[in-house]
Amino acid sequence: MGSGDERVAGSYKSPQGRVLRAQGRRTLRRLLDAGLEAFATRGYHAVRVDDIVREARTSHGTFYLYFANKEELLRSLAIECAQRYEDLATQDPPIEQFVADFFAIYERYGPVIRAWMENAVNDREVNRLGVEAFTHIATTLGERLHRVGAPHDPATVGSLMALLERSAYYAVAAGTAGRDASSVATIVQRGYFAVGV
Amino acid sequence: MGSGDERVAGSYKSPQGRVLRAQGRRTLRRLLDAGLEAFATRGYHAVRVDDIVREARTSHGTFYLYFANKEELLRSLAIECAQRYEDLATQDPPIEQFVADFFAIYERYGPVIRAWMENAVNDREVNRLGVEAFTHIATTLGERLHRVGAPHDPATVGSLMALLERSAYYAVAAGTAGRDASSVATIVQRGYFAVGV
């Protein structure tokens, strides 16, 4: 979950469609990481392209070589983030691990997720990605509740998602993501999965 | 800055310390409601002062007769909202009613609350108001959990607050606040207050 070693999901092209060589890929990665950093520090809206390029130690011109606009940078990050959550839903690990992973992804991609939550972006695709990823997670959790015979109506599942998202938000804000994950896992276990008690 | 050379922000006509007559009070109310409406529609950041004055059917200049800037309008709304939550915490009604009221307030003041959550505002006072109001609610709920012998450690209370806030958020977004309140009340009852079961 470190920063800087990721790779644009499944391609060596810039979002613009240009084919990238090694140097280009490094610049792209720098911009993505800088965006994440900047969004985390100031929030998506308050971030100016200038913040990003300064953080990435490159120029305005270069930014627009890789992204058509600021929103497209967010979209690229959203794709990465959605992929992580899709993976998590697919793996479907034990609840303790599940929450830990959920928090870890949130820790890295928090600003992107909040941009989803806040409907901050006028971009159908970005929002759809977020909804899909979270729906996938929700469905997976719903099925798991079903399997153990616990209540799994939409409202319940929704409340579980709310709990996860907000807890992650506050934990990350407080810098206690690692610690809090296991106590949230316990709450989830007791509050949602414990049946016949 | 405007065309004047230097002046303490808002000292012209001092928006805050004016005694208002009937007409003034009506205009102020129109602006507050317009702000709420506009924030709800587009989100605090995206709202232009122009949106607000158009909605309130008044002029740009008039806006600045009542508020030093957009943020101060938010602050006024925040004060109103915090008061509602303080009242709710003080009344401390049965859980069903509690959730219903929580949702009702959220329905009206959602944008303000989200501005708190998102730390959208660089205003210590606004954020403090939000934190205080929610803390008061949390404390009240914590004591209630304590009374019935249920777990009431900070993490648990925090998760309950997260649950309430996010559920309200989604319910309002989906336009199902009225309906969802009672099902969330049930979840809260079962998940947090049911003991010894």
Added chain:
Amino acid sequence: MGSGDERVAGSYKSPQGRVLRAQGRRTLRRLLDAGLEAFATRGYHAVRVDDIVREARTSHGTFYLYFANKEELLRSLAIECAQRYEDLATQDPPIEQFVADFFAIYERYGPVIRAWMENAVNDREVNRLGVEAFTHIATTLGERLHRVGAPHDPATVGSLMALLERSAYYAVAAGTAGRDASSVATIVQRGYFAVGV
């Protein structure tokens, strides 16, 4: 304030600390000259940034690439002007030449000097520059009076400075700076430097 939420004035692209290439230096020079021209025509206060950029045949945005605001443009010009007067004080040429040079500098930088005189600017540094430059001149003249044995008490030196400044002002306004310089030089010679006559 602009549409952004908060930011230290001028930190975007930091107008001051940039290294300029040839093109940038040309634009900067154009803006400085345009400022001088505009200040001369309409006076510092009445000048709109728009006047300056139109004169410099550039854009609003470009102006703020080079100066944080109108006042900073004035400051830059003030630095240039103060330097000229410092040089004059240092050279300390014969009185005829001295007055001619004084008038010539005034002809170019008049608006800046008047901004000093009128305390038009809320900028300690700008005013300090003006005071220092004129004090240097005054000191130099005072020493010269001393050398020839003429009265050189502060009030006398002050009156001499007032005479020079106002004469230059009126001469420039009347477009007779070249001509008037020598007649003022004569007055100064007779009125202040002629002793024991």
Added chain:
Amino acid sequence: MGSGDERVAGSYKSPQGRVLRAQGRRTLRRLLDAGLEAFATRGYHAVRVDDIVREARTSHGTFYLYFANKEELLRSLAIECAQRYEDLATQDPPIEQFVADFFAIYERYGPVIRAWMENAVNDREVNRLGVEAFTHIATTLGERLHRVGAPHDPATVGSLMALLERSAYYAVAAGTAGRDASSVATIVQRGYFAVGV
């Protein structure tokens, strides 16, 4: 030379032409004095109508009952001031008294005079008033120089006016008008009126 007991030159009408009763005259006087005060404190340009009406403890609406606009207030003050200087020129007292009176008028009407000097106002009449009053003074002084056989060419007379005006300006700014007047009178005596010495 006190403040508050003056009367609009030669009439009991407002500049608008309305006939004023006692209360109206008091309000008018309050506005004029407030204008003088405000101009002195912040300079003509920086003063807002709001400053004036607050100082005069009256309202915006009332201001425009007495003056068509801010400039007309300045014009009214300019008329008062010009009248004082005309009186001084007509009386033509001994030089010591002359300078003292010149400084005293400057002390009260400084901001108005500076508005003349700086051509701050786009009002021909105001500027003409200033020029006429000062020209009258200059002519009077020129004739007096002529009488004693001293040089009285335009440049000399101009330099004398410059000396008086700037000296008054600095003396008032420094709060030493009373004291400085006599030392300036000495300089004037020696530098301009002493002949054959």
Added chain:
DNA sequence: AATGAATGAGCGTTCATTCAT
């Protein structure tokens, strides 16, 4: 592939002036 420079639409805010009571 990269960059410094330029652009201008857009927004916040001010304040002289007018209006209704």
Added chain:
DNA sequence: CATGAATGAACGCTCATTCAT
């Protein structure tokens, strides 16, 4: 006569995006 309220044109400044090298 007096006043609080309202107005909107005008201006300063920002920053996403494009351009020329």
